[in-house]
Amino acid sequence: MIESLLKADNAELTQSTKKGAPVVLSTRVRLARNLVDVPFPERASNSQRSDVMTRCADQIGELTQMKHGAFFDIAELSDLERQVLVERHLISRELCESQSGSGVFINKDQTCSIMINEEDHLRIQFLKAGFSLRSVWKQIDRFDSSLENDLDLAFSSEFGYLTACPTNLGTGLRASVMLHLPGLVISEHMDKIIRAVNQLGITVRGLFGEGSDATGHVFQISNQQTLGESEGEIMARLGSVFKTIIDHEINARFKYIEKNRARLLDQIGRAFGALQNAHVINSNEAMNLLSLMRLAVDLEMLPEVNRSDVDRLFIECQPGHIQYAAGEGIEPDARDLCRADILREEFFRLPALDFDKVNKLV
């Protein structure tokens, strides 16, 4: 059922022709919304849930932003198809496990997904490659306002948008930025950053793994609080934390190169060799090797156009995508072979690493 999504030639995160930026992978904003006259999904009856799904799907399908979009009833998707959508961040794990009457709308270039009957009746998400909180907010705000033309949303003047969990109350807004932070991880500064950022009401999470040593060095920073501040204030705070983290990351990279140039070049060189030649690669190893390749692009050892290839492979090397590409549910051992095949083919096409660029940096 999701074939057309994977074959789409303009998906924001996997087919982007943009060069991308160092450090930042993508920006996403989500809004939690509920209809005023039906209990929240967890306490709604099956018939209420399916009523909400029909009402919302009808309205959303008519919006211009959703032209050529696709609607999926979660109950009709296979486990593997659900996993692929989770790996693309188009749906959440919670939606996968939900009872009947849950669905998702995904627009053509996969920059927008609207989950129906997740924790809240509606979870609207917009995303973009690179850092662009402001433009993503503009898009989602416009979309949200056009929904409001036809749906009566649960709102109180005191508490704002009403949500099933009080952690989302008020704006219902969760803004997040995905960051690639190998410099801070390698120089062991990540714990300090996480602690400092937490005090500012911002959460840092490993995207593929956990803690300060996340697989692939990819982290997500997002606001914890949704009530008591306007959307603008929340995003301004996130934006300023984001800029500080970038500065620290760039600093950490330069310091590391200064002191450990040979060691870093060795790591990048070996990673490139492994990606071109290995025959068995599990997903953790793939993430870590790809992280070094993204760093190599940032250091101009590989052409800048290849950054989006690396970002795409971060997604396509996830277990669900590998199985989906193989056309059948295959065991982890066999997946590691398929993954290595894909990576060998991809990296065989790239030019040799340009080590001189780094020598000139120092």
Add this chain to the structure above:
Amino acid sequence: MRFSFAILAGTYILIVMAENLNCSYCNKPATVHLTQIVNNKIIKVDLCESCAQAKGVTDTDGYSLTDLLSKTNLSPEKGEPQITCPDCGLNTADFRRTGRLGCATCYHNFVPLLKPVLEDMHAGTAHKGKIPDVALSRQNSMAKLNSLENALHRAISEEAYEDAARFRDEIQAYKEHVESEAVQS
């Protein structure tokens, strides 16, 4: 004295202590001690190994202590109000167990229990963000029309025809007013 280590998702500082503290849930000796700073307030929770497992604290997939506190009955205040939502049936015990509300009406009824939770959780307790103007004015005008129409029916059934005529004119005027506003916007 027992030690237990768990590497947690960044958001906490995990402290392994020698103090003899008891689990906040079951009073067994606590081995996992969590501290998190939210809004410059320090929140502390002590857990025994099995409760830490049960609450998913050792599940390293991004875990917020605020979530834990909001989802559980860590410090049930004695004699706290027993509330049941007339619309969805959610009661105080449900709210303490899940940390979630059941429907929009719950937000009217659970205010006494909700306020302290919100103070710990958020930057403030009053909404300062976007307001859905269009939906609100539509809801308000629907409510106004409904009440006028009810009054009209009551007047007719009571054979108060002068009142009924007045309500009928008001309804007509209000409808025209709403339509002209819609045209302007």
